Amino acid sequence: MPAVTEREVVASERRWGLFVAATIAVIFAAIVWSAIAMGLSPPSNGAIIDPKTLHLSREFTEANLGTSVTPDGAVVARIVTAQFQFTPACLVVPAGRPVALRFSSPDVIHGILIQGTNANTMVVPGYISQVTTVFRHAGDLLMPCHEFCGLGHSQMIANVRVVPPADFRPGPDGRVACAHR
């Protein structure tokens, strides 16, 4: 092999350095573009809510948690993420139509993802996080906490039960819950 001179090494490093810098510039420009021109923001800062009174008023009171269907037919699920459990720990959602999942935390930062879907967000105290997704297939999906939140983090997991549209039957109050086991 021919010897590589110091000059060639420096030139190669410079080329790769420029390539990486250009890649970062393109990614950064895409983020700025989507934020300003398309109005996209992270799902973790949907709205502001007081974490101290989360359970006392507004949308995250106990009676309002879980899946509900609004009068105009939209499916919304509300979940409180707290050390170290989701409330409710089981959600029923329909397959094949958009579901808005709204989360808030009264204590520390948590995160959620639902296996096999694009639903993924951090849940930051003081904010409402919202992700909207369409569940393609019926079945039980796991929703673990993916932000280390303390000693019980590994136990923090919920179940998302995706049911066929025909089996998604809200009660008179528009609410749907997992059967008690």
Ligand SMILES: [Cu+2]
């Ligand atoms: Cu957590």
